[in-house]
Amino acid sequence: MSTISRENKVFTVMVNFQCEPAEQAILVEALKISAPHFSNQKGFVSQNIHRSLDGTTVVSYLQWKSEKDHEACLSSPELMESGTDLIALMEKGKATMQVMPYEIVYTAEARGY
Amino acid sequence: MSTISRENKVFTVMVNFQCEPAEQAILVEALKISAPHFSNQKGFVSQNIHRSLDGTTVVSYLQWKSEKDHEACLSSPELMESGTDLIALMEKGKATMQVMPYEIVYTAEARGY
Numbered sequence: 001m002s003t004i005s006r007e008n009k010v011f012t013v014m015v016n017f018q019c020e021p022a023e024q025a026i027l028v029e030a031l032k033i034s035a036p037h038f039s040n041q042k043g044f045v046s047q048n049i050h051r052s053l054d055g056t057t058v059v060s061y062l063q064w065k066s067e068k069d070h071e072a073c074l075s076s077p078e079l080m081e082s083g084t085d086l087i088a089l090m091e092k093g094k095a096t097m098q099v100m101p102y103e104i105v106y107t108a109e110a111r112g113y
Numbered sequence: 114m115s116t117i118s119r120e121n122k123v124f125t126v127m128v129n130f131q132c133e134p135a136e137q138a139i140l141v142e143a144l145k146i147s148a149p150h151f152s153n154q155k156g157f158v159s160q161n162i163h164r165s166l167d168g169t170t171v172v173s174y175l176q177w178k179s180e181k182d183h184e185a186c187l188s189s190p191e192l193m194e195s196g197t198d199l200i201a202l203m204e205k206g207k208a209t210m211q212v213m214p215y216e217i218v219y220t221a222e223a224r225g226y
Contacts (some may be wrong), residue, residue: 109204
């Protein structure tokens, strides 16, 4: 379980993958393979992989302790190695990736959640 | 505070807005104006508005009790009324919007979070 809140002292990053619906399951599996390597990075808080129901998009919602930890992750050779399946998909033109940091500007929730 | 988890019995939707960086603050304000109307919809669980640090994107991360509640929200006249500022931005070509439902396929978190 991960939490989203304006009060959270975390650095939020969404990695947005676009793909053909026929490739989405392969993309998700490639992300799952690299996932444990994210969890081992310094400053890792959480990762949630989301697949769009229409098959065209996968979003990895990541939280880090700090921007510095996110930056370090981007240049981690260990992560590059764990992402070879993913890189292969992108090199074949079957997926695109966009890494984007975010700030939470508004939070609302129903009672009891 | 909202929670993300594979075990959550919620229907997850991300609404992705693309904009010029000069328009991002206006877009965020327009979303904040419509936000209380989301909270009043049947089946609302949570909403978190994210602004990308590069200014080009705003993501509204929404959770509903069910897909039916999400669908009902899409056709709510009350929400349409609350979103006039947002619609005006899109009609002027200053923002685009994409509504996309997701399934969580992987969750990991560090201890203590």
